Amino acid sequence: MICVDAFKNLNIATKQGELYISPCCITPLKKVSEIKFFDDPYLSQIRTDFRENQWPRECELCRRPESQGQVSRRINSNKWYDHNSIDDINEDLIRIDYWVGDICNLACVMCGPENSSLWKQELKIPIEQRRVNRNTFWKELDLDNLQYVHFHGGEPLLSKDHDEFLRAIPNKSRVHIYYNTNATIRADQSLLDVWNEFKLVQIDFSVDDINKRFNYIRFPAQWSEIQDNLLWYKEHSLGNCIFDIMTVVSVLNQPYLSDLSNWIRANFSTNRFNDPVEHRYQPAYGLLATDNPKKSEIVDYLTALDRRRGTDWKKTFPVSYENLRS
Numbered sequence: 293m294i295c296v297d298a299f300k301n302l303n304i305a306t307k308q309g310e311l312y313i314s315p316c317c318i319t320p321l322k323k324v325s326e327i328k329f330f331d332d333p334y335l336s337q338i339r340t341d342f343r344e345n346q347w348p349r350e351c352e353l354c355r356r357p358e359s360q361g362q363v364s365r366r367i368n369s370n371k372w373y374d375h376n377s378i379d380d381i382n383e384d385l386i387r388i389d390y391w392v393g394d395i396c397n398l399a400c401v402m403c404g405p406e407n408s409s410l411w412k413q414e415l416k417i418p419i420e421q422r423r424v425n426r427n428t429f430w431k432e433l434d435l436d437n438l439q440y441v442h443f444h445g446g447e448p449l450l451s452k453d454h455d456e457f458l459r460a461i462p463n464k465s466r467v468h469i470y471y472n473t474n475a476t477i478r479a480d481q482s483l484l485d486v487w488n489e490f491k492l493v494q495i496d497f498s499v500d501d502i503n504k505r506f507n508y509i510r511f512p513a514q515w516s517e518i519q520d521n522l523l524w525y526k527e528h529s530l531g532n533c534i535f536d537i538m539t540v541v542s543v544l545n546q547p548y549l550s551d552l553s554n555w556i557r558a559n560f561s562t563n564r565f566n567d568p569v570e571h572r573y574q575p576a577y578g579l580l581a582t583d584n585p586k587k588s589e590i591v592d593y594l595t596a597l598d599r600r601r602g603t604d605w606k607k608t609f610p611v612s613y614e615n616l617r618s
Contacts, residue, residue, distance in 0.1 A: 293345050295354070295366040296373040298338050299383050302329055305391040306427045307406075317389040317444060318353045318365055327432050329385050339383070372440075385433070387440040392451035394425040398474050401509050401597065402542055402576050407446060414600065430457045438463070442470040449477040455486075464489040471495050472538065474510060475518045478525070488530050496536040497522065501545045502555050508608045509544060511601060522560050529563040537569060542576035543590060547611040549573075587616045 295315075303314045305321055312321035315338055322334040329335065341348040347355045354364035396408040405411040412422045438461060448454045448471055461467055469490050475497040479487070487493045499518065500506065506515040525535065537556055541549065556571050563569065575581060579593055594605040606613045 293347075294342055294381065295351065295369065296381065297366070297369045297387070298335070298342055298348075299381050300373065300385065301369070301387040301389065302327070302335075302385055302433075303389040303391075304427065304429055306393060306425055306429065308425065311429055314350070316365060316369070317391075317442070319350045327429060329433075330383050384437060386437050387442075388430075388433075388438065389442045389444065390430065390454075390457070391427055391444045392446055392448045392454045393427045394446045395450050396446040396474075397450060397476055398447070398513055399511055400474075401511065401544065401594075402540055402578070402580050409446070426451075426453050428453050428456075430460070435461055436463070438467055440468045440470070442472075444472055445474075447474055447477065449473055449479065449483075455483070458483075458486055464491070466491050468492040468494065472498060474498050474513065475521050475525075476513050478521055484528070484530065487533065490532060493530065493533040494536065495525065495533065496538045497525075498540070499537050499552065500539050500542075501548055502552055504608050505545060505548060508603055508605060509542075511603070519559075526560060526563055529565070531565060533563065534567050535560070535563055535569045537571045539571065539573050540576050541573050541582060542580040543582055543584070543616065544580065544605070544609050544612050546582055547615065548609075591616055 297316045301316055303317050303319065303321070304327070305312045307323075310323060311325070311327070312323050313327060313332065313335070314321045315335060319338075322332075324332065324334075338348040338350055351366070354366040357364045358367070394405075394407050394409050394412075396410055399408055399410045399414050403411060405415055405417060409422070409424050441457075441461070443454055445451070458469070464486075467490055469487075469492070471494070473495060498510070499522075500509045503515050506518065507513065510518075529535070537552075537560070539545070539549070539552060545552075553571065556569065560569055578584075579586075579590060584590065598604055
């Protein structure tokens with residue numbers, strides 16, 4: 293058993309200006325004073341566990357779905373590397389999960405202040421704790437062998453640090469870049485010009501529903517704006533650019549998933565070069581998870597949200613409301 297990410301990937305995030313790392317974006321973060329990709333004790337122990345054919349305790353979010361016959365991050369990553377053997381594997385930083393910080397123009401219902409500056413503002417978090425969390429630790433890395441960067445947010449397309457990092461990447465023509473974006477920002481011409489230098493640009497749009505239900509989940513974004521932006525990206529897509537739609541499945545949108553699928557099929561099934569748009573699903577974690585039995589806590593949370601925002605989840609998601617009442 294092997295997870296190549298443990299040997300080839302680094303997840304880099306910041307909290308309150310301090311540095312955190314882990315092997316990938318779903319393993320627990322470890323606070324460190326500097327990046328030591330090759331001999332950090334935390335990373336080394338995970339590699340040792342894999343070499344000894346053991347599941348590291350930090351990798352529960354892959355072990356659990358695999359035990360149920362489901363596909364995990366580990367399986368998908370190994371396919372990307374086309375490598376599924378421990379034989380002769382060595383440490384070589386070729387992939388990065390990079391969290392640009394918490395700058396974000398949305399306060400999504402399944403998110404919170406840790407990953408969204410707008411959530412901090414809404415909750416009136418004290419100003420000294422509200423400063424935008426930035427991530428410039430890429431400057432400490434040797435990027436010469438880089439082949440893949442996954443930009444996470446906040447909202448990456450609002451981050452000037454992301455733009456600086458992108459332009460500093462050497463050997464762009466062999467690097468695949470991947471974005472999670474909320475589809476509210478259109479790339480300007482300067483960014484399109486830089487994207488054109490890369491091997492592949494993969495844009496994963498976070499879209500969970502349509503119409504008023506979308507507006508509620510991805511507050512305060514408007515579905516009409518998102519539709520226009522998605523069609524704009526389709527019209528202006530580069531030859532090296534492909535699209536995905538990522539849908540977070542929660543107790544709110546689960547009964548309505550076919551509506552979004554139908555919209556994608558009719559309007560956004562390919563880019564302008566007829567490359568298919570993959571529509572993928574990710575389960576919501578925490579309070580809004582579909583398997584959360586604490587229905588009264590979900591109702592209390594959404595009711596409090598409505599009081600602050602002037603929204604009405606019961607009218608917006610009537611089927612979900614009936615499900616939570618039962």
